[in-house]
Amino acid sequence: MVSPDFSLRSLILLLLSRQLFSSLDTIKPNQVFRDGDILISKNKTFAFGFFKPGSSVQSYLGIWYNKIPEKTFVWVANRDNPINNSSGVLLINRSGNLVLLDESRKVQVWSTNVSSKTSNIAQLLDSGNLVLIGQISQVVAWQSFDYPTDTLLPNMKIGMDLKTGLNRFITSWRSGDDPGTGKTIYRLDLSGSPQLVIYRGSTKVFRTAPWPWIWVVGDDNSGMYNATFDNNKDEISEWFTMEDPSIVMHFVVDESGSLKRLAWDDQSRQWNKFWSFPMDPCQRYGYCGAYASCTPGSRNAFLCTCLTGYEPKSPRDWYLRNWSDGCVRKRNLSMCGNGEGFVKVGQVKLPDTSVAQAMMGMNSEQCKQKCLRICSCSAYSAMYTSERGDVCLLWSGELMDIVTYPDWGLDLHVRIDSIDLAEKKEDFFSKEGKLVIPLLSVGMVSVLVVTILCSQLIRRRKYKVHQDWGQHKRVGNILAALRCPKGISTTYNLQEANSHVDLPIYDLRTITEATNNFSSTNKLGQGGFGSVYRGQLPDGQEIAVKKLSKDSGQGPMEFANEMMLIVQLQHRNLVKLLGCCIHKEEKMLVYEYMPNKSLDTFLFDQSRKLELNWRRRYKIIVGIARGMMYLHQDSRLKIIHRDLKASNVLLDVTLNPKISDFGMAKIFEGEQSQGNTRRVVGTYGYMSPEYAIFGKFSTKSDVFSFGVLLLEIISGKRNNVDFREDPSLNLIGHVWDLWREERALEIVEPSLKESLLSNEVLRCVHAGLLCVQDRAIDRPTMSEVVFMLGSDTNLPPPKQPAFFLSTPIDVDKWIIGAKQCSVDEVTITQVNAR
Numbered sequence: 080m081v082s083p084d085f086s087l088r089s090l091i092l093l094l095l096s097r098q099l100f101s102s103l104d105t106i107k108p109n110q111v112f113r114d115g116d117i118l119i120s121k122n123k124t125f126a127f128g129f130f131k132p133g134s135s136v137q138s139y140l141g142i143w144y145n146k147i148p149e150k151t152f153v154w155v156a157n158r159d160n161p162i163n164n165s166s167g168v169l170l171i172n173r174s175g176n177l178v179l180l181d182e183s184r185k186v187q188v189w190s191t192n193v194s195s196k197t198s199n200i201a202q203l204l205d206s207g208n209l210v211l212i213g214q215i216s217q218v219v220a221w222q223s224f225d226y227p228t229d230t231l232l233p234n235m236k237i238g239m240d241l242k243t244g245l246n247r248f249i250t251s252w253r254s255g256d257d258p259g260t261g262k263t264i265y266r267l268d269l270s271g272s273p274q275l276v277i278y279r280g281s282t283k284v285f286r287t288a289p290w291p292w293i294w295v296v297g298d299d300n301s302g303m304y305n306a307t308f309d310n311n312k313d314e315i316s317e318w319f320t321m322e323d324p325s326i327v328m329h330f331v332v333d334e335s336g337s338l339k340r341l342a343w344d345d346q347s348r349q350w351n352k353f354w355s356f357p358m359d360p361c362q363r364y365g366y367c368g369a370y371a372s373c374t375p376g377s378r379n380a381f382l383c384t385c386l387t388g389y390e391p392k393s394p395r396d397w398y399l400r401n402w403s404d405g406c407v408r409k410r411n412l413s414m415c416g417n418g419e420g421f422v423k424v425g426q427v428k429l430p431d432t433s434v435a436q437a438m439m440g441m442n443s444e445q446c447k448q449k450c451l452r453i454c455s456c457s458a459y460s461a462m463y464t465s466e467r468g469d470v471c472l473l474w475s476g477e478l479m480d481i482v483t484y485p486d487w488g489l490d491l492h493v494r495i496d497s498i499d500l501a502e503k504k505e506d507f508f509s510k511e512g513k514l515v516i517p518l519l520s521v522g523m524v525s526v527l528v529v530t531i532l533c534s535q536l537i538r539r540r541k542y543k544v545h546q547d548w549g550q551h552k553r554v555g556n557i558l559a560a561l562r563c564p565k566g567i568s569t570t571y572n573l574q575e576a577n578s579h580v581d582l583p584i585y586d587l588r589t590i591t592e593a594t595n596n597f598s599s600t601n602k603l604g605q606g607g608f609g610s611v612y613r614g615q616l617p618d619g620q621e622i623a624v625k626k627l628s629k630d631s632g633q634g635p636m637e638f639a640n641e642m643m644l645i646v647q648l649q650h651r652n653l654v655k656l657l658g659c660c661i662h663k664e665e666k667m668l669v670y671e672y673m674p675n676k677s678l679d680t681f682l683f684d685q686s687r688k689l690e691l692n693w694r695r696r697y698k699i700i701v702g703i704a705r706g707m708m709y710l711h712q713d714s715r716l717k718i719i720h721r722d723l724k725a726s727n728v729l730l731d732v733t734l735n736p737k738i739s740d741f742g743m744a745k746i747f748e749g750e751q752s753q754g755n756t757r758r759v760v761g762t763y764g765y766m767s768p769e770y771a772i773f774g775k776f777s778t779k780s781d782v783f784s785f786g787v788l789l790l791e792i793i794s795g796k797r798n799n800v801d802f803r804e805d806p807s808l809n810l811i812g813h814v815w816d817l818w819r820e821e822r823a824l825e826i827v828e829p830s831l832k833e834s835l836l837s838n839e840v841l842r843c844v845h846a847g848l849l850c851v852q853d854r855a856i857d858r859p860t861m862s863e864v865v866f867m868l869g870s871d872t873n874l875p876p877p878k879q880p881a882f883f884l885s886t887p888i889d890v891d892k893w894i895i896g897a898k899q900c901s902v903d904e905v906t907i908t909q910v911n912a913r
């Protein structure tokens with residue numbers, strides 16, 4: 080340490096100085112402070128001197144906690160100008176400045192720059208502040224707190240001193256060994272309305288909530304410290320004070336770009352990290368881009384939502400969860416004196432205020448009017464604070480970095496055009512919090528699967544949302560509409576559907592004109608949920624429009640189900656959905672038109688039944704079986720029809736059967752294939768006993784309906800109508816009796832006799848009887864039925880069928896007999912004899 084050429088005089092001075100400084104907190108003029116000398120603040124909290132951080136061989140002059148064993152530096156004088164070896168010397172020169180010299184190189188490496196006339200002393204205060212004060216005047220000429228390094232101590236200000244023009248900020252060390260100026264900066268951003276920002280280089284990575292609100296969003300200070308943001312004519316700055324001064328705490332930025340709040344734990348003898356930015360992706364600056372808000376959520380959640388009136392700028396990236404491009408206006412409609420207004424976005428961290436200005440003494444209404452008068456004003460926020468009174472913030476230009484919180488935040492009012500203003504009046508939730516699928520635009524749309532998690536209700540649902548993929552991108556819009564009820568945070572999860580399906584949405588006028596204003600002459604029929612009309616589109620295409628009655632009981636959800644279901648189902652034995660039409664309460668489905676109408680109009684009509692010879696009937700049976708098999712297991716969704724009957728099977732021009740009316744279908748995912756419903760929908764004569772009585776439906780209740788339908792096709796008789804004389808004996812009972820007497824062929828429709836293939840008929844009757852067995856578990860699956868119909872293998876003997884459910888009276892008896900299984904609501908379609 081002591082080099083050979085060191086003179087005796089220097090040695091004496093060195094020893095003297097060690098004595099001088101070891102117990103003192105002050106450097107006086109004419110004193111020399113060398114490497115190894117130390118200043119200790121009065122109550123011994125902080126120390127000042129030369130140090131070599133980590134494995135560095137270079138030395139720095141700085142301040143550290145004196146009593147904390149893990150050496151923690153809070154300030155460095157010469158961070159970018161280290162001294163080799165231990166040749167640093169600090170002194171106060173004649174003009175009262177602290178000057179740090181490298182003795183070996185004979186150069187000055189650091190100094191203060193004050194122009195005080197009096198002589199100063201340097202003193203290390205208990206706050207960790209090194210000050211230069213006039214020996215006589217006691218005026219502070221310089222302080223280390225004005226030139227922070229990477230650490231904010233209590234009472235240390237960050238921000239602008241308007242009198243001196245000094246802007247204080249902290250910058251990370253380059254590494255643990257190198258206190259040199261790093262890339263992470265935490266500073267007060269003065270453009271627009273002031274806010275605290277973390278930069279990596281010149282890129283913003285984080286913002287605190289803007290003035291006049293709080294310190295760091297997400298930092299629960301638990302009464303540990305108080306933060307103050309001062310914004311007056313002398314300064315715009317922020318600092319914090321400790322409620323309990325014995326707690327050692329500070330904020331520090333590190334080179335990785337994070338801001339941490341650390342407090343010393345005496346017990347575990349280590350720094351406790353109380354808070355660290357970033358905690359969640361939403362805290363990253365501009366994570367969702369412009370005009371979007373971020374809602375913190377689970378790891379795989381869809382976090383970003385476009386503001387009302389905006390849509391994703393790059394939809395593909397957006398769906399793939401690269402939200403950084405943000406959102407753009409949906410339409411270029413003037414928002415300046417053109418009927419525009421505002422939509423409230425509640426509980427947010429207000430957007431980047433670098434494009435905002437604050438106005439004092441303006442209440443909410445005045446603030447709104449002010450914003451309206453400024454054409455470039457994109458949003459406003461008005462609030463009242465006890466210190467400031469009314470404050471109005473007006474944004475001009477991009478709204479960046481908005482975060483929506485479930486339990487914190489201020490209201491932002493975003494300017495929207497007259498169209499959005501009209502639309503926003505539609506509340507997407509009814510009072511019960513029931514979801515209504517938003518009205519969709521005209522055009523081709525594709526399907527997205529959206530899972531919504533309403534945190535407090537733990538309500539998880541899957542919706543299919545039609546999304547205009549090719550032209551105008553509306554996912555943000557839809558998500559906004561699919562929000563959980565107010566006050567509950569919404570978590571979205573979007574998956575792109577595997578198949579790309581297109582579903583045109585027709586507008587009401589097109590449909591009204593096509594159906595001649597739903598005239599009675601165009602009416603094809605009336606079902607449980609509404610009427611079906613025939614129509615013709617302007618391009619000549621014939622359509623069937625299912626107009627759902629408003630009081631049909633089919634709510635928007637059921638409707639959405641049906642629509643989304645059918646559009647995804649593609650099978651030659653299913654009726655094709657061409658599109659839909661939604662207008663206010665009115666809901667309509669547009670199908671391909673089947674000129675031959677439904678199967679019942681053939682089966683039970685004296686002259687038309689002749690068109691159905693055995694070959695045709697057999698093909699119809701197999702076609703229906705295939706369609707049902709597709710519904711049950713081959714489509715991506717497992718669908719239970721719940722109302723399969725002759726009038727729900729349509730015939731195309733070649734008499735190929737197509738199953739229609741999926742309005743009551745329930746979707747089951749995965750293994751689940753059975754459910755209970757409080758609401759029974761179906762048609763007497765076709766309902767399996769377990770469904771009619773207990774509301775218990777499954778694919779096997781569809782199999783039952785299929786069995787009944789099959790026997791009707793063969794016999795030309797209705798299960799529930801043609802046996803009125805003897806209610807105990809319906810079609811099923813009749814067939815069962817004949818079967819047991821080996822006279823099954825006698826049930827065959829008389830007009831068929833010529834075209835008959837008796838083996839095929841017997842096989843069909845056999846399969847039909849298997850389908851209508853009493854116990855669901857005994858019935859075959861639809862794929863087994865398809866197999867039975869198409870092969871020569873031996874079939875198991877049928878067990879006793881359920882043939883007692885011919886009239887509602889029977890059902891009542893059953894309900895009385897099984898009181899505990901009451902059926903809440905029964906919607907049953909009585910088959911009208913035509």
Ligand SMILES: *[C@@H]1O[C@H](CO)[C@@H](O)[C@H](O)[C@H]1NC(C)=O
Pocket residue numbers: 161162163184
């Ligand atoms: C420190 O010493 C090294 C070699 O010992 C030399 O390369 C470097 O330039 C020196 N730095 C300063 C600041 O004197």
Ligand SMILES: *[C@@H]1O[C@H](CO)[C@@H](O)[C@H](O)[C@H]1NC(C)=O
Pocket residue numbers: 163164166183184
């Ligand atoms: C620094 O110390 C090393 C030995 O530790 C010595 O070789 C070198 O000359 C010294 N450099 C200066 C500038 O004094």
Ligand SMILES: *[C@@H]1O[C@H](CO)[C@@H](O)[C@H](O)[C@H]1NC(C)=O
Pocket residue numbers: 172173174175176178187190191192
């Ligand atoms: C004291 O140091 C400061 C800063 O380096 C310098 O500007 C000033 O000229 C010095 N004063 C004297 C008397 O050397």
Ligand SMILES: *[C@@H]1O[C@H](CO)[C@@H](O)[C@H](O)[C@H]1NC(C)=O
Pocket residue numbers: 192193194
């Ligand atoms: C020191 O301060 C004077 C005025 O106070 C200024 O002109 C000069 O540039 C400063 N020097 C440095 C090195 O900061």
Ligand SMILES: *[C@@H]1O[C@H](CO)[C@@H](O)[C@H](O)[C@H]1NC(C)=O
Pocket residue numbers: 122124205206324325
């Ligand atoms: C030392 O002084 C500082 C600043 O006044 C104070 O916050 C702290 O509590 C004191 N520490 C002790 C041990 O007295």
Ligand SMILES: *[C@@H]1O[C@H](CO)[C@@H](O)[C@H](O)[C@H]1NC(C)=O
Pocket residue numbers: 304305320321322323
């Ligand atoms: C912090 O603020 C609270 C509420 O304003 C006040 O009661 C408390 O005394 C303050 N504590 C300090 C240390 O300033």
Ligand SMILES: *[C@@H]1O[C@H](CO)[C@@H](O)[C@H](O)[C@H]1NC(C)=O
Pocket residue numbers: 393396401402403404
């Ligand atoms: C996100 O999109 C932007 C702009 O299209 C692109 O620059 C960036 O690399 C993308 N980020 C990722 C992680 O793909």
Ligand SMILES: *[C@@H]1O[C@H](CO)[C@@H](O)[C@H](O)[C@H]1NC(C)=O
Pocket residue numbers: 411
């Ligand atoms: C929007 O409309 C304005 C005026 O009608 C026009 O000047 C501007 O170029 C349009 N912008 C875009 C992107 O179409």
